[in-house]
Amino acid sequence: MAPMITPKEIEKVLNGALAAAPGGRITVAQLAGLLPAMETDEDREKLFERLERELDGHERLFRNFADGSYSLRERFFNGQCFVVTPDDYEIEHNILVPGHRFAAFCAEDVFPSEVTLLSSNAGRELETRRFDAGLPEVIHYHLLLGSEQLFDFFIAESPANAALLNHDAAPVKTVELNVFDLTEFYRQNQFSSGDALLLTVENWEDGVFRFQYLSSLERRDQAVKQWIKAFDTALEQVIDRFDDYLEITDQLRWGYFLGGAALFGNTSASLDEYIQNTSAIAVNVENSGHSVLVKKDFARDDELLVPDEVSISRGNVSNFNDILRDIGTTLTAAEVDSYMLDQCFRRDLAFDSFFSRCFGDRKLAFADEAQEVSFLNQLEERWENLSETYNRYEDEAKAELRSQILDLVDERTAFFDTLQALEVETDHLPESEMRRLAESALYLSNLLDLLNAPGNTLQESEAEELAELIDEMAVTQEEAIAALNAFMEKGSEG
Template sequence: MSQRLTLQTLAENLIRESQTPFTLEDYVSRIQERWRRRIAPDTLDHLKAKLNDHDYLIEVGDNDFLPFRLILNRLGRIPLVINPGTVEQEKGLLVPGHRLAPFVSCELEEGELVFVDTEGREVPKKRKTFFIEDVIPFFQYCDERHFPDQIKVNQFVPGKSMLTLTAWDVRPLYSAYGLKPGDAMQARLEDYRGGVFSLHPYPAEKGREDRIRLRSLYIALERVLSDLFTRKRQRPDRLDKQLLYALFTLAERRVEIPAFSLPGMVENLNRMHVVRDEVRGIHMAPAHPAGPDPYVWEAVEQTPSGRTGSLAEIFEDMGLAFNDLEFKAILVSMMATDDFDIEAVFDLLFGAKRDRFYDERQHKAFYRYLRKMLQGICEDLQCPEPKPVSDIRNETVGIKLRLIQILRYLESQMVNLEDLPAEMLEALADLDEFCTETLEKLSDRLNPPDVKSIRDMRMTLHMIGPDADLIEEDIYDNLGIY
């Protein structure tokens, strides 16, 4: 015999079934429509009051709510990165902890979770006992409801206290997926209410490819989380709600979310950090850093003084993105091959600084040094050059011009270097450092580097080429998320 439907059950079902945003008025109207009986004002007020703290609702404004079902449907199956810890690697086990946040239902205990492989076969689990110091880091950001409680305390050496919890045997997956040291796994949500996740391989190479995208994602998430906390400072949401709202906000902005890692995000935060208190529970709050954020590459304000002592001094005085030896190597490539459009290259190099000579004296000095440099290059071009050397110079010039093009693009979008993620700045700086060192060595056509240096340059070019492609893609396609 089926149980009689109560008003409380009806209200709960409405919340869990909702797949669209709704207001307080919508909620009341739906309850009254389905209940079809008079509801006492006090009872209705009680139902309204429970919305703010409901486990499966996020309040996004005055009496506006987002249901979890809508958010989970929108986010799809965002992969969660699980980097194995030392004890997990040694024993071939998985202790998920907070690495499944924010996709673990608050109604489930960790032992009730289910993991399956790519073929749908369930991964076996068992209760295991560990030293608390080996596994407690996996639960650092867990809600109290998911924190393990079977602890045998060692009063003399607290770090050697024992903790019993559920672990999953993933040794067969390591073998089947061909995982090596440094590789990780990805968990994808299959069933939120049932706590079912599928496990997939995540090779270290893929992790390196996603590194800049993940850093960009964390920067964007931090901004959303900061805005959310400002709006709800008095009553901040618990951590999983904050994360779901932030991810949902980015998804609504059509930002591609390649993967997510709560520990990875926390490590990359500058303005927010995770806090835990008895009243509000665990949540994100401003970190109030003591000083400015560090950046690898910074825009330096140039104060021209009209120096004319050399081409290097003029370039430095104008604040150009290259030095005189790099410029000479670029000219050599342009004059020795037909691969470059001279007019387009000069416009790229000097277009942003046009008419910015300090005075006519500096302007004339520049063209005097330029004529002298061009005469020397013309003489050098009469002598043959090994093809590997010219190929390396041309490729490096191409990368340098692409970097300058990125700077011009950022200027056109009114984006400062300090607005970019630190990891992207580091990658840009690494590429620029290679270009500067290589072009300086290849600027003297008659005195090429030794064979070993040429081999090292060629090998480095093969390695950094994909990095340059990735940075361009990230800046030109995803600049909006910064």
């Protein structure tokens, strides 16, 4: 009879072996050799299978797929550097919201606001303080924690946030958070938009980081863009290998692991910059409420979207979001898909009707015929995909919210059409108001991604909550456009 081996015994032997192993690596065979010997081949095979399951599911280990060995996550992350980019809201209030910024770089049991930040200059631990904030202003700092954990996180942050779960009361608009106080740090470094923090992982297990100032002058747009593409590739490997099994924070950890050392350092993008600028990866909420990172690409791999004879273009032809930016429209892929779904809800399934509504009579600035052909092929592919799989019953609760957001998209698009007609350069307009307009557009686009996710259903309370957020974004956009129009009118009078 095979000797009984308890999980505690395996864990004890594993910890000892990893502490003694060079580089903190171990294989299933090595671990099995340290446990009581099995008498038969069948028992040995069962032990190997059990150990492989144990190690694959171990939250402190990565599997090295090239050789089948396992290594400690803390050995991989300790000493590595990554970037955090505070935004204008945080700089204005002299704070840093922990949110999802550090979750991928420390053990799972470290609560986001309980990480330790040490100043590189004095070695002093950064203090936290209570901060009351509007939910729309701070929710985007937490998106990569997973939507199913957001309310649990807020309630764990402060008992005052428990009202978020009171569906009988009016929707909660403010939350109480623990934030890092960066008043002195921002002042000493004359910190401004575009500057960043460079963090070094001091202790992955306990969530200890050392931080220093990283000037915007030391960061290059091209390097950030290259990093985003590299992280796209790494996360696509994670998605291909694990599908939707992992939580978002673990998907990110695996992305860094598979991407390797090249993803660390002062030339990297922050996670906030990544999720705002990636055109390959999106946050998707499944029907079960589980949030995961998924590939954005709707095109089927087995189809050639661009004919051979026109496949060479001076512009972007492969990525739909890049093409949209290239041709001069302010729309995102999420907004284009939303117009398609709204047409389906209206039972208007004519492609020409959708195209006219989405792009109107605007002259799109294609680089050449090849880019135009690629764009139209991809657009028709998306239309066919969404119109053929449209589920009216599932979409009923989301359609009205989507329509409200599209009304705001129409208003924003009309404003930019006016700028183009008047030949006004956006560089000549107030940066603060243009940033407000861009931030509200990004927030609404993220909401559309959430609404468009297949299988994602909304409870009545969730729909009411989203409606409140949309109303607040509507006010932000209206105020920004009004301020910009007032600026142009004042300029024309002068």
